[in-house]
Amino acid sequence: MEFQNGKSIFLQIADTITDKVVSGEFEAGKKIPSVREFASEMGVNPNTIMRTYSELQAMNIIENKRGIGYFVNPEAQQVILESKKREFFTKLLPDLLRHAEVLGITRDELKQHLESKNSKS
Amino acid sequence: MEFQNGKSIFLQIADTITDKVVSGEFEAGKKIPSVREFASEMGVNPNTIMRTYSELQAMNIIENKRGIGYFVNPEAQQVILESKKREFFTKLLPDLLRHAEVLGITRDELKQHLESKNSKS
Amino acid sequence: MEFQNGKSIFLQIADTITDKVVSGEFEAGKKIPSVREFASEMGVNPNTIMRTYSELQAMNIIENKRGIGYFVNPEAQQVILESKKREFFTKLLPDLLRHAEVLGITRDELKQHLESKNSKS
Amino acid sequence: MEFQNGKSIFLQIADTITDKVVSGEFEAGKKIPSVREFASEMGVNPNTIMRTYSELQAMNIIENKRGIGYFVNPEAQQVILESKKREFFTKLLPDLLRHAEVLGITRDELKQHLESKNSKS
DNA sequence: GTGGTCTAGACCACC
């Protein structure tokens, strides 16, 4: 997998995992790949995956069964969506609006942009 | 000056400078404070300011006159606004829309949000 | 390593690196020495090497993989030769011709000089 | 006057003076502008002109009559041409050829370049 | 006075 500079690899991997959980590729209650397996799949040091899993565990998205592996928490989808929505409405969106304001981009211009790309949604 | 961590000091200072240029506090063609002067003003090591100035020079925002100091490039405002707009439309906005899509937030919801905060613009 | 003064150490080191890339000692895609390692090898402060590597990265000659090290960009050789040729034909050569003209050296004299040293090529 | 970065201003001014001497604008034996006068003409600090004049005096191109001013040395033209020719054949030309060789530019290519620009000489 | 470079040494996040 290719990573972008400027954002930690372990966070980028965490994102791909939460995406897989939301999309259903990683199902609630089921085991996710082992640290080593996932590391080789991602072309990354196992320590990095370890860090990712720890982070996700702290967020209640996966849980560890010692000697067996990591499992998707039953409420993982809900947890992820909640935390992401919260971040979206309290950080990303206001941040964007603040930038737009500074640049003199009016909300009408933004709305037009939304409509011009409406074909997808 | 107080700095947030998670972002390099020299970049935060670069931002305050571009802000001053856009706001007109640092006027086009005029000299900005010397490295040492600005360093003491910001409570920071001169090397750090040096780094900031070099970066801004590479972005064509300021230019150096040997032995005299750094001066605001005549087209600095334009350069800054262009680069920020580019970042906005190619990175920030698509990023936001991607997030929204994953979270199942429709463009109509977004538009409503824009209208609800319309009082300011 | 011994350095000449009149030219920054970090630029001299950059030159030795591009030389190694062109000569093939530093192979495309492969890792170059770590900052600390190369610093001690050159008998120089790590910050100085850091500066060199940053400069080379900005010129698309090397690239960074987080936490692992710097690697020679696959097109590094090409990039280096192109930039050097550009400098040659837009700066060095016209400069020389300008000097020659001022000194009253004709192009025929120059051509004779070229032929007299032709044994090597 | 506009100066290029990367070369000291006092050296750039020295070059314009030697050019004027060679071209005859500054005649042998005659007075050249005073430090202050030339400084304001060049839009430069008098110290800088002082440095230039000292340098030129050390090269036997101008000489100082205390309280009166600086005068073009009678043999100035000859001195300048000799020193520039020496520099040309011992430094500039070999330097250029060395670069060309590294870049794989043959002497034949160079000769063609000389001919293509022959219209001027 | 100005910028520019370099060193020594520290601390941090990340792999």
Add this chain to the structure above:
DNA sequence: GTGGTCTAGACCACA
């Protein structure tokens, strides 16, 4: 282990 940033302090060339 890797790079990245920052500080403190020094020295230099140049205007």
